[in-house]
Amino acid sequence: MNILHLEDDLPWFERVIKPALDKINHIVVFHATNKAEALKIIEDQDIDLAMLDLSVPNNDPDGIPDLKHGLSTAWYIRTKYPGMPILILTGQSTEEAAEKFEEENTFTIFWDGIEKPLVKLRKKRQLPDVINYLERISASLSVLDNIELDYDRRKLILQKLDKRVIQLFCKKNEAVAAKITPLSEGLSSAQVLYVQLINHLGQTYSYTLAKIDQHDKVFLEKSNYQNYVTKLPVGCFPSYLDEYYAGCNDRKGFSFNLLYTLTMTILMLT
Numbered sequence: 001m002n003i004l005h006l007e008d009d010l011p012w013f014e015r016v017i018k019p020a021l022d023k024i025n026h027i028v029v030f031h032a033t034n035k036a037e038a039l040k041i042i043e044d045q046d047i048d049l050a051m052l053d054l055s056v057p058n059n060d061p062d063g064i065p066d067l068k069h070g071l072s073t074a075w076y077i078r079t080k081y082p083g084m085p086i087l088i089l090t091g092q093s094t095e096e097a098a099e100k101f102e103e104e105n106t107f108t109i110f111w112d113g114i115e116k117p118l119v120k121l122r123k124k125r126q127l128p129d130v131i132n133y134l135e136r137i138s139a140s141l142s143v144l145d146n147i148e149l150d151y152d153r154r155k156l157i158l159q160k161l162d163k164r165v166i167q168l169f170c171k172k173n174e175a176v177a178a179k180i181t182p183l184s185e186g187l188s189s190a191q192v193l194y195v196q197l198i199n200h201l202g203q204t205y206s207y208t209l210a211k212i213d214q215h216d217k218v219f220l221e222k223s224n225y226q227n228y229v230t231k232l233p234v235g236c237f238p239s240y241l242d243e244y245y246a247g248c249n250d251r252k253g254f255s256f257n258l259l260y261t262l263t264m265t266i267l268m269l270t
Contacts (some may be wrong), residue, residue, distance in 0.1 A: 001048045001138045002028045004039045004072060005220070008056045008065050020131050026142045033061040034110060035069040039076065048247050049088045050077050054094040067097055068208045074101055082215045083245035083252065085151065089124045111140040113171035118246060141247065144171055151180035162191055162212050165253035168244035169210065171197065176200050183209070208241065215245060222254060233267040
């Protein structure tokens with residue numbers, strides 16, 4: 001799990017935080033001391049979770065810490081990478097502002113297959129609680145990323161975050177693997193896939209259509225489905241199952257149950 005840690009007190013990070021994080025399996029920490037550094041790390045690195053102090057400088061490690069810079073970093077992540085989990089470390093001076101940010105929280109299927117909020121608050125003085133939380137979710141992400149996906153790599157290219165969308169679907173439905181077949185090709189960024197889940201006995205179940213695209217495009221497609229498709233006669237359209245995006249940054253997927261013929265389902269989505 002790759003973590004962005006935004007904290008302007010570098011000696012405290014080196015003395016207290018970094019040694020504790022280094023003891024957690026499967027964690028790589030990218031540290032920033034100001035907002036500008038944090039945004040560059042997010043753009044350049046494959047970040048799974050952002051851990052933020054709110055009172056930080058803007059673009060100078062020696063600048064004056066200000067609450068607005070940490071909050072604007074958090075809002076930037078929430079806007080551009082809506083699937084990225086955020087862990088805010090609060091002190092007495094930042095607790096109220098962090099709580100207001102948390103009020104607009106988003107709940108989704110998390111890495112352990114359970115619906116959870118993407119934004120969490122932890123007090124800086126309660127470091128053991130923070131470390132325990134990171135240990136748990138790091139272990140969950142490791143298990144999630146190891147769910148096997150069976151597909152023809154000559155016909156289908158899945159990026160890491162596209163795979164994670166499907167692995168979240170597997171985890172939610174207690175599958176140990178999935179068999180994937182592409183259903184469409186084109187110039188758009190969308191992946192339209194036929195997904196068969198596989199249980200621990202090696203049996204396939206839950207014949208599903210999944211579509212993966214950028215977060216805002218999936219949001220628009222879901223809105224169109226709710227506003228137009230569901231107004232058709234019952235039984236002539238596929239049933240919507242769920243959406244998946246925790247830890248998928250700007251990618252998002254949703255799934256439909258294939259109740260009728262595959263041809264009908266594809267036509268309803270194109």
